[in-house]
Amino acid sequence: MTRKIAREEAFILIFEKAFNDSSVEEILELAKEVRELEVDDYINKVFSGVFDKIEEIDALISENAVGWRIERISKTALSVLRLAIFEIKFMDDIPNAVSINEAVELCKKYATKEDASFVNGILSTVLKKL
Numbered sequence: 680m681t682r683k684i685a686r687e688e689a690f691i692l693i694f695e696k697a698f699n700d701s702s703v704e705e706i707l708e709l710a711k712e713v714r715e716l717e718v719d720d721y722i723n724k725v726f727s728g729v730f731d732k733i734e735e736i737d738a739l740i741s742e743n744a745v746g747w748r749i750e751r752i753s754k755t756a757l758s759v760l761r762l763a764i765f766e767i768k769f770m771d772d773i774p775n776a777v778s779i780n781e782a783v784e785l786c787k788k789y790a791t792k793e794d795a796s797f798v799n800g801i802l803s804t805v806l807k808k809l
Contacts (some may be wrong), residue, residue, distance in 0.1 A: 680717060680719055683781065685719055686721070686762070686781055686785070688716060688722055689722045690758055690759060690785050690789075692707065692710060693725075693726060693761055693762055694754060694755065694758040694789075696726075697754045697758055698754070703727050707723075724770075725762060729765045732765060735768075736768070737749055737761075739768075740757070740760050740761070740805075742808075743804045743805050743808070744801055753790060753794060755786070755789050755790040755794060756794045756797060756798050759782045759785045759786050759789075759798055760782070760802070762782065762785075763778045763779060763782035763798070763802055764802070764805060766778040767779075767802070767805065767806060767809065775806055778802070779799065779803065782799075782802060783795045783799050
């Protein structure tokens with residue numbers, strides 16, 4: 680599985696968790712069973728890592744989404760932001776530009792152009808502050 684495909688699968692899992700009170704482990708097991716998802720190290724690290732660091736990640740989103748409460752951000756954009764911020768902050772092996780570009784591409788695929796611009800702006804601001 681390519682990193683791009685793994686990133687998309689991690690995004691889908693993060694998005695699913697936004698609507699589901701099940702644990703990360705339960706969601707992963709269900710995805711393996713129902714969607715026959717093959718979970719690699721990247722998916723495991725990112726999906727569990729986002730929710731291990733959710734308070735820190737959401738604080739960065741809140742600080743940098745000027746004029747937006749986190750509850751008002753679409754679940755799609757929020758899931759993409761959480762994924763990208765986790766990569767930027769906690770995964771040194773992924774260039775920041777790649778994380779931002781892939782986040783924008785996920786928004787274009789699963790959300791709107793406006794969401795893509797919004798996500799790009801927040802991630803650029805987060806990156807400058809880090």
